[in-house]
Amino acid sequence: MKEIALEAHNLTVSYHRKPVLWNIDFKIPAGEIIGIMGPNGAGKSTLLKSIMGLVPASSGYVRIFNQNLKTQRKKIAYVPQRQSVDWDFPARVIDVVKMGRYTHTGLFRRFKPMDYEKAKSALEKVGMLAFAERQIAQLSGGQQQRVFLARALAQEAELYILDEPFAGVDAATEEALIKIIRDLKSQGKTMVVVHHDLQTCREYFSHLVFINARLVASGPTQEVFTEKNLASTYGGKLTLLSKMAELVAEKEFPVREKGSSEFKKSS
Amino acid sequence: MxxxxxxxxxxxxxxxxxxxxxxxxxxxxxxxxxxxxxxxxxxxxxxxxxxxxxxxxxxxxxxxxxxxxxxxxxxxxxxxxxxxxxxxxxxxxxxxxxxxxxxxxxxxxxxxxxxxxxxxxxxxxxxxxxxxxxxxxxxxxxxxxxxxxxxxxxxxxxxxxxxxxxxxxxxxxxxxxxxxxxxxxxxxxxxxxxxxxxxxxxxxxxxxxxxxxxxxxxxxxxxxxxxxxxxxxxxxxxxxxxxxxxxxxxxxxxxxxxxxxxxxxxxxxxxxxxxxxxRGVVPRYFRQKANQKKIQSENILKALFHLEENSETASTGYSLKDLLSMRAFQRDQLVGALKALVRKNLLLEEDGTYSLSSLGRQKAGKVVRNHRLWELYLTQYVGMEADHVHEDAEAMEHLITPELEKELSKVLNHPEYDPHQRQIPGKHD
Incomplete structure (x- = not known):
């Protein structure tokens, strides 16, 4: 078996007290392009945030290259949804991309010429070098997405986690983005992409993870892209599961009891 | 102190x-x-x-x-x-x-x-x-x-x-x-x-x-x-x-x-x-004012272009009445705008009639070209009916930049006729 880039073990995550992911359990092989698929509200973004340590897990854990997340920060680059920031912020394109170097330079050390070069070459890869000095407020949606990807590229990670990079971008941008993603794969990087278009998912991804509040299936695309899996992912929510989630939030019960976890914290 | x-x-x-x-x-x-x-x-x-x-x-x-x-x-x-x-x-x-x-x-x-x-x-x-x-x-x-x-x-x-x-x-x-x-x-x-x-x-x-x-x-x-x-x-x-x-x-x-x-x-x-x-309110007002002026003068040039296009014989010039028959210009605004266009050497005036100078014809041709290219684009690519595209093109013709015009022309394979079978004026550079 190939090296495991990302493992979610028995992950349960709540958002505003309400459990949105139950016992998610999957392994992602290194060097592949993996799609995370599921309907709106399935918890895809929450899963990514939990992987990045932005939302605490109620139970379970995430391992990156078989290590604790804390030791692997430099190796994992996150591309949030582009709507998650205010693009009217006073910054130039290059300023945003330079943030990708922070995991290497820290927040206080001066940038070396090499860091500038890497930021610029990241911009070049996404075809935005000519826009380096442009204000981010002047960018179109597709350009914003390219800048976000460039910021992750500047980090020179091994594992890239992209939240809906194709949402609301034009066809040309989607094509350019998938080309970059494939290039990275051919360099041995692991690309995890949240996606919701079933039309293109077989073409884009060699592995799929289907989730809808719980894990439906995960594995190589040919094996898991089945009618049965699609039906249970997209065939509406599990009513009882979502009823229980609402009850947990309403009654303010914990979603996991203390000391019940079989997993011992060690890494 | x-x-x-x-x-x-x-x-x-x-x-x-x-x-x-x-x-x-x-x-x-x-x-x-x-x-x-x-x-x-x-x-x-x-x-x-x-x-x-x-x-x-x-x-x-x-x-x-x-x-x-x-x-x-x-x-x-x-x-x-x-x-x-x-x-x-x-x-x-x-x-x-x-x-x-x-x-x-x-x-x-x-x-x-x-x-x-x-x-x-x-x-x-x-x-x-x-x-x-x-x-x-x-x-x-x-x-x-x-x-x-x-x-x-x-x-x-x-x-x-x-x-x-x-x-x-x-x-x-x-x-x-x-x-x-x-x-x-x-x-x-x-x-x-x-x-x-x-x-x-x-x-x-x-x-x-x-x-x-x-x-x-x-x-x-x-x-x-x-x-x-x-x-x-x-x-x-x-x-x-x-x-x-x-x-x-x-x-x-x-x-x-x-x-x-x-x-x-x-x-x-x-x-x-x-x-x-x-971001200021006043500069925005002046920008809009300038846009209005650009739209009006381009519309006048275009009207004269159409008059020339429609007439069989070469005419020496067109009167205010001719222009007003082409479009619902406001009369006093039209007079002022005509004078301004004459000053910019886009129009020639003779005995109260106006005709396009060669510079003016070039400019009018561009506007008409933009209009007709956009109409063609809307019918061919957006799938709109030919009788629905005019209004949209009326507004867009003033906005299309030379780069967009080139792109349009390329996408449409350098067409000669618009959806109404009128000739698209060539690029007058």
């Missing part, structure tokens, strides 16, 4: 001016980050919430030792911030409500303490109510020292933490994902915000100190898109406001400093929002 003479000779005037200007710089530079974080009201809440801390410090200490009051104010301000966060995270109360509750609650408590102190006949209590409205004239050497000492710490913090604060304001999740301690950065920024307010509250008062945190940043944002410039410009606006405030209250001693500082800053905001080139 005039203000400027006093500025060089009278140390107490120097203290007031230096103090006010220093506070203005601190408030406006720290405030810029709060403004960018969309936490503008936090400053307001914190400055109101300092009052109980100040009063308690006074009660415990028995006099108005500036350092003791500063410590009291700082603790009180921090507790207020924590309470706001607690209310938001532990109950379903929204942020604006939490801020409003804490602001009024703490301020009420402060007023109660203040009243208690005032009725206790403590000889030292005189002037404690300066915290409500501020009293810049009371800035002493000891206050100035505090401002200088803590102020340098605040500015140094901003300088060192610039990258961290910028990233925090723009994309908190991204730096958290990078493993940086976002809570610590936020704590640091909040702390220097509270400290700034504490330093300024005695000289400028609670309401005005809060305003100084936000107003210069808003004004500066109208003029610049660069974060570095924003902070410098915002500080500059702060300095001007501080200086003007000190000046006015020197010239007429009945006038308070703080309110004049803020009024000056507010006036600058107003001017900025009205006149700044990109």
């Amino acid at each position: 005039s203000f400027f003479e006093a500025l060089f000779q009278n140390p107490s005037v120097q203290w007031v001016v230096l103090g006010t200007v220093g506070l203005a710089v601190l408030g406006s530079s720290v405030g810029t980050f709060n403004f960018l974080q969309k936490r503008s009201l936090i400053g307001d809440a914190v400055s109101h919430a300092l009052l109980p801390g100040i009063c308690l410090a006074f009660i415990l200490k028995g006099n108005k030792d500036p350092l003791a009051l500063l410590v009291g104010a700082f603790i009180s301000g921090w507790i207020a911030l924590l309470v706001i966060d607690l209310i938001q995270s532990k109950s379903k109360t929204k942020s604006d409500t939490a801020i409003a509750i804490v602001l009024s609650g703490f301020f009420g408590l402060g007023i109660v303490f203040l009243t208690l102190i005032q009725s206790s006949e403590n000889a030292n209590q005189a002037g404690l109510d300066a915290f409500l409205f501020g009293n810049a004239a009371s800035i002493q050497k000891a206050d100035l020292l505090n401002i200088a000492m803590f102020g340098s710490f605040i500015l140094l913090s901003l300088f060192l933490g610039f990258r961290a604060f910028k990233a925090l304001c723009f994309d908190k999740d991204f730096i958290a994902a990078g493993g940086f301690r976002v809570k610590l950065i936020q704590f640091w920024l909040s702390s220097i915000t509270v400290l700034t307010i504490c330093l300024g509250v005695q000289a400028l008062g609670v309401v005005l100190m809060a305003a100084l945190l936000i107003t210069p940043a808003v004004a500066a944002r109208a003029w610049t898109n660069k974060l570095g410039n924003l902070i410098f410009l915002s500080s500059g606006i702060g300095i001007i406001s501080g200086f003007v405030g000190a000046w006015i209250s020197y010239e007429s001693p009945s006038m308070p400093t703080g309110p004049w500082v803020v009024l000056t800053a507010s006036a600058i905001v107003l001017v900025s929002l009205v006149f700044s080139p990109k």
Whole structure:
């Protein structure tokens, strides 16, 4: 078996007290392009945030290259949804991309010429070098997405986690983005992409993870892209599961009891 | 003695001016980050919430030792911030409500303490109510020292933490994902915000100190898109406001400093929002006016182009009546616009009739070309019916840039005829 880039073990995550992911359990092989698929509200973004340590897990854990997340920060680059920031912020394109170097330079050390070069070459890869000095407020949606990807590229990670990079971008941008993603794969990087278009998912991804509040299936695309899996992912929510989630939030019960976890914290 | 003479000779005037200007710089530079974080009201809440801390410090200490009051104010301000966060995270109360509750609650408590102190006949209590409205004239050497000492710490913090604060304001999740301690950065920024307010509250008062945190940043944002410039410009606006405030209250001693500082800053905001080139209301009005003018003159050129196109024989010129038959121009506007076009050598006038100059024909041809290309694009690519595309093309023809025109022409495979089988004029470069 190939090296495991990302493992979610028995992950349960709540958002505003309400459990949105139950016992998610999957392994992602290194060097592949993996799609995370599921309907709106399935918890895809929450899963990514939990992987990045932005939302605490109620139970379970995430391992990156078989290590604790804390030791692997430099190796994992996150591309949030582009709507998650205010693009009217006073910054130039290059300023945003330079943030990708922070995991290497820290927040206080001066940038070396090499860091500038890497930021610029990241911009070049996404075809935005000519826009380096442009204000981010002047960018179109597709350009914003390219800048976000460039910021992750500047980090020179091994594992890239992209939240809906194709949402609301034009066809040309989607094509350019998938080309970059494939290039990275051919360099041995692991690309995890949240996606919701079933039309293109077989073409884009060699592995799929289907989730809808719980894990439906995960594995190589040919094996898991089945009618049965699609039906249970997209065939509406599990009513009882979502009823229980609402009850947990309403009654303010914990979603996991203390000391019940079989997993011992060690890494 | 005039203000400027006093500025060089009278140390107490120097203290007031230096103090006010220093506070203005601190408030406006720290405030810029709060403004960018969309936490503008936090400053307001914190400055109101300092009052109980100040009063308690006074009660415990028995006099108005500036350092003791500063410590009291700082603790009180921090507790207020924590309470706001607690209310938001532990109950379903929204942020604006939490801020409003804490602001009024703490301020009420402060007023109660203040009243208690005032009725206790403590000889030292005189002037404690300066915290409500501020009293810049009371800035002493000891206050100035505090401002200088803590102020340098605040500015140094901003300088060192610039990258961290910028990233925090723009994309908190991204730096958290990078493993940086976002809570610590936020704590640091909040702390220097509270400290700034504490330093300024005695000289400028609670309401005005809060305003100084936000107003210069808003004004500066109208003029610049660069974060570095924003902070410098915002500080500059702060300095001007501080200086003007000190000046006015020197010239007429009945006038308070703080309110004049803020009024000056507010006036600058107003001017900025009205006149700044990109975001101002007035420049936008002129831009729209210029657009209207461009549309009208292009429509006239186009009308003449159509008249030429439709007529069998070469005509020497067309009258106002001919033009009015082509389009519902307003007669008096049309006359003025025609004259302007003649002046620009786009039209030729002869005995009250008008014809296109070769330059004018070129320009009109471009507009007609844009119109017909767009119509073709709409029918072929957007799938609209040929009888529905005219109105849209009427508006777009004035907007299509030469680059877009090239692209359109390429996409449509350099067409010769539009959907109505009229010839598309060639590119006249």
